[in-house]
Amino acid sequence: MNPAAFTCLSVLTLACAIGVVLNRNVVNSAMCLLLCLAGIAGLFVQLHAYFLAFILVLVYAGAVVALFLFIIMLLDMQGGAPWRFRLVRALAGFAAAALLASGLGLLAARARLAAGAPAASAVGSSLKLYAYQLFTTYLLPVEVIGFLLLVAMVGVVVVSRKPEEGPE
């Protein structure tokens, strides 16, 4: 865990997250989200969670952001619809977010977290141990997740059907 790499990656991640929020163009927001996810994947690598970094890039950068861009293209929103800036709403939003950030920050700063060095052996980097956990302790959640994916797939097919066909 390199401190310089951590600083660079966290600055990149935070800047891109702010870019997602403040960008007028939806496509630029999606691109900022992509960069932000790349930064998070880098942080996962720093934490020796190589498998999760790979999965994050594959699922989020590969599938989710591509799906977002596809929907943006489908709804033809690129460039158009600049967001109207309303002062009261923006102030309230900033105040609420600052409140949340300060609360979470105080919690993190005051809690007695594990002092100093991380565990010597990077457990998360061993794919074998990971798979062992998935298929012993967490077997039931894996089954439930599989069922959830099936339900989501059927749901998406039902929701995106053309309305005029109708049931029956």
Added chain:
Amino acid sequence: MTPSLEAYVLLSAALFAVGFLGVLVRRNTLVIYMCLELMLVAATLALVAFSRFNGTEDGDVFVFFILTVAAAEVAVGLAIIVALFRARGTVEVDRLDSLRH
């Protein structure tokens, strides 16, 4: 001199707050959805950091489940947004106010 657990948790909190801000101030449903994803990813970062610093891998397994659920959620949510656009012709939150009146 490695970054401490507090640094990771603070970064995660900041990311979560930025996502929350986006949900509050943006009016476009797609951008709100992206900010929701940002909040989910911030939570996963905290979980991975806790898991690494505690020497267990339960947090990593939870992140695996979170990523799966997030993928399913994005698929369903975007399908709903497309259906909404088909029905109403807009995805701006300001103009989706049928329940207000």
